[in-house]
Amino acid sequence: MFNSYLKTGVSVLKDFYWFRHLKVYQLDVFRLLSGIVAAPSAYTLTNVTMPAQNQFTVDPDTYLFWDDLHPTTRGHNIVAGSAVKLLTH
Numbered sequence: 001m002f003n004s005y006l007k008t009g010v011s012v013l014k015d016f017y018w019f020r021h022l023k024v025y026q027l028d029v030f031r032l033l034s035g036i037v038a039a040p041s042a043y044t045l046t047n048v049t050m051p052a053q054n055q056f057t058v059d060p061d062t063y064l065f066w067d068d069l070h071p072t073t074r075g076h077n078i079v080a081g082s083a084v085k086l087l088t089h
Contacts, residue, residue: 003028025086032082036064036075043078 006026013019040048045064052063052072060066061074071079
């Protein structure tokens with residue numbers, strides 16, 4: 001449902017004169033995170049279900065999430081890398 005709202009919003013923006021020449025890129029982060037959860041080792045992650053926060057004996061760079069909502073630095077790096085690929089291809 002969110003993607004349909006986003007698509008409508010982008011379409012409305014493109015109707016405005018000053019936005020007509022902009023190129024809008026959409027990164028499906030939900031799909032990306034679902035792919036990471038399905039194959040964590042492909043992203044050098046060992047835990048994609050539990051948060052790293054308050055676990056002092058773990059390496060947070062092997063976890064996807066820092067808390068119940070936010071990615072770790074490694075998780076953000078994966079999203080950023082995907083965004084760069086989208087923008088450069």
